[in-house]
Amino acid sequence: MTSRTEVTPGPAVELPAAVVDIDTTPDVEVALVSLNQWQLALKRFLRHRMALVGLAVFSAIILIAIIGPIVAPYNPIDIPGAKEQGGDPPTLQHLFGTDDAGRDVFTNVVNGAHVSLAVGLFATLIAGFIGVIVGAVSGAAGGAVDNLLMRIVDVSFAVPLLFLILVAAVFFGQGSMLALILVFGLLQWGLIARLVRAQFLSLRETDFVEAARAVGVSNLRITFRHILPNALGPVIVVMTLLMASNIVLEAFVSYLNFGIAATEATWGNALSNSQGAMGDGNWWWAFFPGLCIALTVISINFIGDGLHDALDPRSRI
Amino acid sequence: MTTVVDLEHVSPVAERRHVGPPPPPDVLLDVRGLKTYFHVMDGTVPAVDGVDFQLKRGETLGLVGESGCGKSVTSLTIMRLVDIPPGEIVSGEIWFDGREILSLPMSEMRQIRGSDMSMIFQEPMTSLNPVFTVGNQIAEAVKAHRQVSARGAWDRAVEMLEAVGIPSPERRANQYPHELSGGMRQRVMIAMALSCDPKLIIADEPTTALDVTIQAQILELIKAMQERTGAALLLITHDLAVVAETVQRMAVMYAGKIVETGTAEEVLINPKHPYTQGLITSIPSNVPRGQRLNVIKGTVPNPFRMPKGCRFEPRCPLAFDTCREFDPPLRITDPDREAACWLHYPISERPVSRNGDGSGPVAKVRVDKR
Numbered sequence: 014m015t016s017r018t019e020v021t022p023g024p025a026v027e028l029p030a031a032v033v034d035i036d037t038t039p040d041v042e043v044a045l046v047s048l049n050q051w052q053l054a055l056k057r058f059l060r061h062r063m064a065l066v067g068l069a070v071f072s073a074i075i076l077i078a079i080i081g082p083i084v085a086p087y088n089p090i091d092i093p094g095a096k097e098q099g100g101d102p103p104t105l106q107h108l109f110g111t112d113d114a115g116r117d118v119f120t121n122v123v124n125g126a127h128v129s130l131a132v133g134l135f136a137t138l139i140a141g142f143i144g145v146i147v148g149a150v151s152g153a154a155g156g157a158v159d160n161l162l163m164r165i166v167d168v169s170f171a172v173p174l175l176f177l178i179l180v181a182a183v184f185f186g187q188g189s190m191l192a193l194i195l196v197f198g199l200l201q202w203g204l205i206a207r208l209v210r211a212q213f214l215s216l217r218e219t220d221f222v223e224a225a226r227a228v229g230v231s232n233l234r235i236t237f238r239h240i241l242p243n244a245l246g247p248v249i250v251v252m253t254l255l256m257a258s259n260i261v262l263e264a265f266v267s268y269l270n271f272g273i274a275a276t277e278a279t280w281g282n283a284l285s286n287s288q289g290a291m292g293d294g295n296w297w298w299a300f301f302p303g304l305c306i307a308l309t310v311i312s313i314n315f316i317g318d319g320l321h322d323a324l325d326p327r328s329r330i
Numbered sequence: 331m332t333t334v335v336d337l338e339h340v341s342p343v344a345e346r347r348h349v350g351p352p353p354p355p356d357v358l359l360d361v362r363g364l365k366t367y368f369h370v371m372d373g374t375v376p377a378v379d380g381v382d383f384q385l386k387r388g389e390t391l392g393l394v395g396e397s398g399c400g401k402s403v404t405s406l407t408i409m410r411l412v413d414i415p416p417g418e419i420v421s422g423e424i425w426f427d428g429r430e431i432l433s434l435p436m437s438e439m440r441q442i443r444g445s446d447m448s449m450i451f452q453e454p455m456t457s458l459n460p461v462f463t464v465g466n467q468i469a470e471a472v473k474a475h476r477q478v479s480a481r482g483a484w485d486r487a488v489e490m491l492e493a494v495g496i497p498s499p500e501r502r503a504n505q506y507p508h509e510l511s512g513g514m515r516q517r518v519m520i521a522m523a524l525s526c527d528p529k530l531i532i533a534d535e536p537t538t539a540l541d542v543t544i545q546a547q548i549l550e551l552i553k554a555m556q557e558r559t560g561a562a563l564l565l566i567t568h569d570l571a572v573v574a575e576t577v578q579r580m581a582v583m584y585a586g587k588i589v590e591t592g593t594a595e596e597v598l599i600n601p602k603h604p605y606t607q608g609l610i611t612s613i614p615s616n617v618p619r620g621q622r623l624n625v626i627k628g629t630v631p632n633p634f635r636m637p638k639g640c641r642f643e644p645r646c647p648l649a650f651d652t653c654r655e656f657d658p659p660l661r662i663t664d665p666d667r668e669a670a671c672w673l674h675y676p677i678s679e680r681p682v683s684r685n686g687d688g689s690g691p692v693a694k695v696r697v698d699k700r
Contacts, residue, residue: 219456220451220453220456220457221456221457221458221459221460222459223411223451223457224449224451224457224458224519224522225459225467225470226411226443227409227411227443227444227448227449227451227523228443228444228448228470228471228474228522228523228525228526229440229441229442229443229444229445229471229474229475230444230470230471230474231440231474234470238462238470239459242461243459243460243461
């Protein structure tokens, strides 16, 4: 490499006259179509490949949960009996094999989907609803109100989950889905409340809130119009992640027989019922429900990841 | 929800105030003996420690000083935007448009903010809410103070955008802050501040965050808008060049106090206070090429341990014993000129040091009791 960068003695660059005259139009007309924050977020989300894959998989799971039971090949409560003890391996008739009672695992998985999704979704919505309100009040009010609410949050974290589920079973009956949803939601809102409060604490110090105060905007308007919309991005992200963890939690609780009644087809119950068969090498019985849980959780996590990037107003396309 | 969400706090001094007589009607803003302290973990910071100045209607005043001297806190106190706690308005009066505003309840203060007095902030990039269109934000300011329909407020917003020189204002009003450049956003902030025809505009370092070519445009705009509306302007800046170009009178602040006032021209040409003199000689263009730049030796005093006497004394090349022990009040040195420096007091009026002849050792700093 001997030759350095060649310097071409081209014609002297002439500055256009306009450069000298600083024009009073201070900006180039850039954006022709004005995108609002949500449109921008959507645009960013659509660039996030893994999030799109996650969204596709998750949509498919939701679709299966809705139409699956209608098109499922077998009746979930029929007990035809299995040819082999501990269930038959996957065949063309039973794609996912059968359990020890001869029930089609595919049918069970399809029928269990809506339970997992419903618990995950509604528990998260309850947690989100309470959490956003409590967090917003706490962060905006400060002082004694804030202190009181945050101590309630501390208490809510101290309640043992399984114990509360047992108590709830007294009121709602053993294995009630509603009980699970309420218990999960009531134990988790504190997580959202803390996050919203933290958002409020930092957002209320921002320049635009100060500027809004400086033009005489009322506190109520500042709280709900200026701070809350800016605080929601991270909340939505955390809620997707919470939903994924609630699906796992439902499976876990059902596995321990604290959850949905063991006779119901759910992913957690399938795992629970299959544990005796695992030693016999009957992998399909546990594998397919487990795979569904994993796929759902992973896809939701990817969606959450995509939302995280999309909803951050600082990230540029 | 029934909780009243209160980001601000009730007036700290309203109950126990005995205020003096109102200023003459041609005085729009009269700040008297204002002290704003901040109580922080390490002690108390006297950010504003006895500030007096007046601003007549339609007048422009530059408040100059280096970072941390209390000029921004002064402006925030006038707007009553200081967070209490940790802040505390320890004493003082602020007369605005015939009313003592430190005594007003917050609800009335909110009516004044944005309508009779408004503020242009330093950071146009972060002072607009990213989730609303700029038109919306200006309209919100209008709606907060005027009985107008949503349509009327929006029209006013577009009109203001046009007034501050934003091309195709109808379209720009529908855009979000991130779609505008820094200079454009500062224009929007100016439009917002002026949307309700304020009597007082406080501009807190309005050009500091902008690049130089835009700075001149924004200053021109602020000046033009001030002249057009007849509002008074309180311009806060650390930039002497900005002051020279923009305002009639100036006040120089150092460590929470005003050390010198006068017309901008007079102060810049013939500074009376050693600090102002130091500031002016440290402008780089005053020094021939190749020579060392002039600086004011030393650093700003530690706010927890303010010098007992004149706050500039530890850095002052002209300090003498009296300066070490006594803090000089502002004194009229010439018509419409004030300086807070013992040099401008006749020797007979200078207080005598405790140590008699003034030669003995004196405590240089006072340690505040926690």
